[in-house]
Amino acid sequence: MSARDTIETYFTAFNAGETDKMLDCLADDIAHHVNEGQVREGKEKFAAFNDHMTRCYKEELTDMVIFVNEDGTRAAAEFIVNGTYLATDEGLPEAKGQTYRLPAGSFFSLRDGKITRVVTYYNLADWIRQVSA
Template sequence: MSDVIARYYAAFNAGDAAGMLDCVTEDVEHRVNEGGIRRGKALFAEFCGHMGVSYAEELRDMVIFQNGARGAAEFVVHGRYLQTDPGLPEARGQVYVLPAGAFFDLRDGLISRVTTFYNLRDWVAQVSA
């Protein structure tokens, strides 16, 4: 089942939001540190659309773990901040490199929960420099 996580991140790196959506359940639960919980594919699609215009990111050094219906991934985000996100520093095309990770619940061959973690203070410091 961990192949769905690999497909999800391959779609992410390709900028293919539709491909990412193909990897999640209709009732997907999306949790991002420092934020709330998005429930359902529609809200997840909105998030993907927003991220696609505000950030250009590539995930490198990907390591995926899976045990039954649970999974995890560790990676390094190499990004460029393109458009100011409300409540965050002004975007000026800053580049950043940020270690991150995610945890997954898997159901029927799809991702039913993704929880992403990164150090927001580290990111803010990098884009504010």
């Protein structure tokens, strides 16, 4: 599978809520750099993070643009996060079903067709403003 195919499969699985298919795109030694959080290493920690996110948020990514370098070892994606805040996440405002829309981006490293690193960025202050309004 090409790097572009891997990234497209990863995001298609995200939008479908299919964590197992997302995990299939990852190398066993995945390094997951969470926005404003700690680096989580390994598929088990990635799956636990996704379980937590699924409980607290319902999100769909749109307006996706994917960029891949020539040798397929690095990629990036820019997109819009369209979400609903379902359950209060520790240290964040109370969830009341608020909706939000945020520009975001992810950066990837790949090896042998698998994602070895994913870094996602969005503006947390903007998200807090939207769900606190």
